[in-house]
Amino acid sequence: MPCCAMCRWCGTVFSALKRRSPMFCDNLVSLRKLHDLSQEELADRLQVSRQTLSKYETGVSHS
Numbered sequence: 001m002p003c004c005a006m007c008r009w010c011g012t013v014f015s016a017l018k019r020r021s022p023m024f025c026d027n028l029v030s031l032r033k034l035h036d037l038s039q040e041e042l043a044d045r046l047q048v049s050r051q052t053l054s055k056y057e058t059g060v061s062h063s
Helices: 007-017 024-034 039-046 050-058
Strands: none
Touching (some): 024 050, 039 050
């Protein structure tokens, strides 16, 4: 089920950001908050753990 009217755009943005642009952390948090999602909800939609999403948001993850 699409998360929003712009869900295709969000997916494209997330894919591009995943390549580790310098603002990846900030953009990921902004997109998550824009769609009023918790880390848990977004992690479920991306099929990653909440801990992995948290690492992406804080810049800790290197993979």
